Amino acid sequence: MDDMYLEVYEKLTRLQWSLHKQQMFAHAEYGPFADTSRGQGRVLAILKIKPEISTKDLAYLLGIRQQSLNELLNKLEKKEYIERIPCEDDKRILLIHLTEKGENAQQTDVDYSEMFACLSEEELRTFENYLDRIIESIESKIGDDDHDEMKMWMENARERIGPEDFDRLMRMRHGGSGPFGFRGSFYEDRRHDFYEREYHDLD
CATH class of the missing domain: 1.10.10.10 (Winged helix-like DNA-binding domain superfamily/Winged helix DNA-binding domain)
Structure with a gap:
């Protein structure tokens, strides 16, 4: 079992490096x-x-x-x-x-969607859910010391920036693009992140 954990971790590390190279290629081209x-x-x-x-x-x-x-x-x-x-x-x-x-x-x-062409929409959705669980598990162990500070900032920034622009900017920060930087309707209905939980409490 320990070997399996290590193998999965190494594959995630390899994926991270591959994504980094993809970003460097995009930087060079565009x-x-x-x-x-x-x-x-x-x-x-x-x-x-x-x-x-x-x-x-x-x-x-x-x-x-x-x-x-x-x-x-x-x-x-x-x-x-x-x-x-x-x-x-x-x-x-x-x-x-x-x-x-x-x-x-x-x-x-x-457009980074091509790298996920090997997965169906259902498989991609399942993969994203797995990633969410892993991220939430890691973040729960690390802790979130900035939570209260972030909530206070949101309350003040919404008034300074204006509700409409603030909404657009916060969606860009959390939900305007997928976890790998590409946009698409697949991610538009994701509503479970920090922004959705905290922002709507301000209404």
């Missing part, structure tokens, strides 16, 4: 903005919905630390796709502003 599920492409996709947003809100929407966000913003700012400006009401707050060059940047969603 550029850094093609993948709207990660990196610079994801930042740009969010800013196309909300052209001006605070660094704190952006970090939460991306689900990354401020340091990691700054690395992405530095690259985008250097290429003049964004600019950072102090908030007029509170100079301590930095706002990310999408420039005209950023607005005109072309983004093409990379």
Whole structure:
């Protein structure tokens, strides 16, 4: 039994590496903005919905630390796709502003569905359910220290950003794409994630 666990773990590690290579190929072919599920492409996709947003809100929407966000913003700012400006009401707050060059940047969603063509829709749905169970099991052991902080941020951000844009951005964060970064109707009815549980409590 122990050998089976190790074998499955090694296959998941191999899958992770294969997905990473797939993303690198997409980056090489379509550029850094093609993948709207990660990196610079994801930042740009969010800013196309909300052209001006605070660094704190952006970090939460991306689900990354401020340091990691700054690395992405530095690259985008250097290429003049964004600019950072102090908030007029509170100079301590930095706002990310999408420039005209950023607005005109072309983004093409990379279609990753081909890699799952070997599975039927039923098999893919079952596979996703298995992944959900594994993820939930791991996260329950790791813990979620950011839960209360995240809920408080959501309550305030919904008012700052506006209900409609906030809804779109949160769906992008949690449910707008599949777990491997591709979009499709198969994932549109998934309603069991953190966003669905917490966001609708605000209504």
